[in-house]
Amino acid sequence: MPGSTVTPTAARPGIYVELPILDIPFVAANGGSFPSMEQSLWITAGLYQGLHVGIAKLADPYSQDWKRRLLGKLLVSAADVLTVEPTPLPGFLGWHHEEWHRAVMSSRGIDSFDDVYRLQLNAEVTNVSHVSDDDLVRLKAEHPADQVRLSMAGIEANYVGAHVLEKAAFFHDARSWNTFLYWFLYIGNYAYMSGCSTKESDDVTAQENVKEGADVSRRDFTGLDCDGWVYDLFRPDEPYAARGVHPSGVGIDRYRAYSQLAPKEQAYARRQTNLSLLNFLDPNLLGIQRIRWPWTWAGEPVDFNVAVRHLPAAFGYDVRTDVFVRRGESLRTLLSLHAGFNGVGLFPGVELEVLRIPVAAIAGAPLVIDARASVWLQPEHLRYDSDRRIPGGLASVRASWGGARTIEPYLEIEAKTGGWVAGDVYLDRNLSVRTGLIVRLLNSEHPVER
Numbered sequence: 001m002p003g004s005t006v007t008p009t010a011a012r013p014g015i016y017v018e019l020p021i022l023d024i025p026f027v028a029a030n031g032g033s034f035p036s037m038e039q040s041l042w043i044t045a046g047l048y049q050g051l052h053v054g055i056a057k058l059a060d061p062y063s064q065d066w067k068r069r070l071l072g073k074l075l076v077s078a079a080d081v082l083t084v085e086p087t088p089l090p091g092f093l094g095w096h097h098e099e100w101h102r103a104v105m106s107s108r109g110i111d112s113f114d115d116v117y118r119l120q121l122n123a124e125v126t127n128v129s130h131v132s133d134d135d136l137v138r139l140k141a142e143h144p145a146d147q148v149r150l151s152m153a154g155i156e157a158n159y160v161g162a163h164v165l166e167k168a169a170f171f172h173d174a175r176s177w178n179t180f181l182y183w184f185l186y187i188g189n190y191a192y193m194s195g196c197s198t199k200e201s202d203d204v205t206a207q208e209n210v211k212e213g214a215d216v217s218r219r220d221f222t223g224l225d226c227d228g229w230v231y232d233l234f235r236p237d238e239p240y241a242a243r244g245v246h247p248s249g250v251g252i253d254r255y256r257a258y259s260q261l262a263p264k265e266q267a268y269a270r271r272q273t274n275l276s277l278l279n280f281l282d283p284n285l286l287g288i289q290r291i292r293w294p295w296t297w298a299g300e301p302v303d304f305n306v307a308v309r310h311l312p313a314a315f316g317y318d319v320r321t322d323v324f325v326r327r328g329e330s331l332r333t334l335l336s337l338h339a340g341f342n343g344v345g346l347f348p349g350v351e352l353e354v355l356r357i358p359v360a361a362i363a364g365a366p367l368v369i370d371a372r373a374s375v376w377l378q379p380e381h382l383r384y385d386s387d388r389r390i391p392g393g394l395a396s397v398r399a400s401w402g403g404a405r406t407i408e409p410y411l412e413i414e415a416k417t418g419g420w421v422a423g424d425v426y427l428d429r430n431l432s433v434r435t436g437l438i439v440r441l442l443n444s445e446h447p448v449e450r
Contacts, residue, residue, distance in 0.1 A: 014053035016174035017046035018410070020436040026107065026425065033106040035099055037425045038434060041157070044096040045164050046439075049176040051083075052076050053441075061177035077180040084184075086122045093185065094126060096161060097154035101128045101221065104150045107425045108143060110135040112221065125208060127220035133240075133252045136221065140232070140240035145314040145382035145427050148236070149420065151222045151229035152312035155192070158185050159279065159311055160423045163322070166282075169289045170305060170324045171332045171355050172440075179287045186279050193273040196226035197266070201258035214250035223255025229312060230269045231256040233384045234343075272312065278319060281308035290326070300328040314382040314420040314427060316342040332356050342379045344387040349376030351394075359399075366403040370412075372396045378419045382427060392419035400438055408438040 019042055026036040035043065056062070061072035080093075088094030095116045102112045105128075113130040120126065140147045149156075162182055168174035195201060201224050212218040222228035244253045258266060283291070283305055293302040305324040310317060323335040338349035351374035360367045374394040379386035394416040402408030412434040420427055 014056070014175045015046065015049040015439070015441040016168040016172040017049065017439045018042050018436065019046070019439060020412075020434045022433075022435045024433045025430075026103070026432070029107050029109065033103075035103070037100055037103045037157070037423055040096050040099040040103070041161060041164060041423065043091055044093065044161055045168065047091045048080070048083075048165070048178065048181060049168070049174060050441075051079055052176040052178065052181075055079060056175075056177065062175070073177065073180065076177055077184075080181050080184055084188075087119050088116045088123075088126055089119075090116055093158065093161075093181075096157050098126060098128050100153040100157035101150060103425050104146060104153050105131065105135070105139070105221065108139055108146055110139065124204060125220070125224075127218070129220065130217050131219070131221045133216065133254075136252070136254065137240045140238075143427075144232070144236040145420075147240075148229060148232045148382075148384075149314040149427065151225045151232065154225055155189050156311055156422055158189055159309055161185070162282075162284075163307075163309070166284050166289070166305075166307065167324075167334070169284075170303070171326060171334075177287075179285065182282065182285050186282075186285070189279070190273065190276050192224075193226050193269075193276055196224050197258060197269045197273050199258070201227055205255045205257040209247050209253075209255065212248075214246075214248040216246075216251045219251070219254060221254070224257070226269060226272070227256040227258055227261060228254075230261060230265050230272075233316065234262070234265050234268070236383055236385075272310075272317060275310045275317065275319070278308050278310040283307065290324070297327050300330065302327045309422075311422050313340060313422075315347075315379045315386075316340065316384055318420075318422070320422075329356075336374075338376060340376070340378060342386065343384045344379070347377045347379060347389060349374065349378075351375075362401060365401055365405070367399060367401045368403070370396075370398040370400070372414075374421065376419060382420055390418075392417040394419075394421055394424070402438075406440055408440075409435070410438055411435045 020038045023036040023038055026033055055075050056072055059068050059072035059075055061069055061076055063069040063072060083089050083092035084094050095114065098114045098116055102114055105112050110131060112128050115127045115129050162185055165178050205223055208223065241252055246253045261269065290303040290305050293304060303326045307322045309320040311320065318338055318340045321337045325333045332355040334353040336351040340347035340349060353372040355370045357369045358366045359369050376392050377389040378392055380388040380390050396412060396414035398410055398412035400408050400410035414432045416424065417429050418427065
């Protein structure tokens, strides 16, 4: 039956990774920046796939023997926890979260440091440190939408990371048991947002202020992400320095606790926590990577899947429904329907992505194209309080050559108008060029859950 049986499959790659070696114009930002959002996204996706497939060599989570299957899943789950607790490890989930905060700041010329590299044992929070008050004052004054997006870029990173792993499994046959990682990620984000909406936020904020004292360089750029996000979302015109003086008497009081939010802001924080439960509407949480349609299309089987995403945005939030469709090797399509919301109303959008379209043969290997197009309405200046709907769009095309060989070079061009797009660091109009390698590793014949 669809979603429940284990069936044999042809040779399948264990790992699918896209490695953007060059990401322009981001690499030129701030005197030379690394990693970009796209780079950290695929570093983390690749490391988790490698970890999971490596463990599967010892005990396969997809094994037909239930004892070996259970052992494999337990080992993968334990390994996933150890990448975050008791110490977040560079390259993994916590690092990816912090690097997306840093990417937003880097795109606006702001220096920072990811404290994940300090390998702190049992740290309650991990800071993005060495950010000056002057830079945050400038960011809020000149780019208030970036200030809002900055605080929740880490949670955005987590959900986009889950999305690319699901795409790798569905469209590119990556064989990596990620089910526990999805649960770990979704529950972790919900717990974080829930903690921001209680007295726990006040306690953690007070403790961090005391611990960091008068040393501005040790401070995080925002404190608890969700409270900083809601505060700036509702107050785009408030000068950053209006936060007041830090309790130590040195610098600006950056961190916003739950008690410092107005009642309507507190209600919004609680509502976003509840809406984050929409992310659990994802069959991948049940190990269902694809569902086989009972009928064929032009003689080929058709697979599909559907997932819902709730994502914080620069103007409020976006609820997205992803529809994955695949017909053998001849058609791979992803349709995403967006419902963005600010404090005024609905801002719809739609996105279509078509993957692996063969267009030519060069030196005996096929040249294939991935194409993506998106159109939307979003609030003017990405403000929470704007009722003016501004149209926008994004288009990208990527050419890769090699025909599913182990290493396949690619070149991608992406153009967008002003607007927020999950996973794109730029809120202004932008033209990006990326070049890198698609890597497929560990080809082997195994069963796969359907």
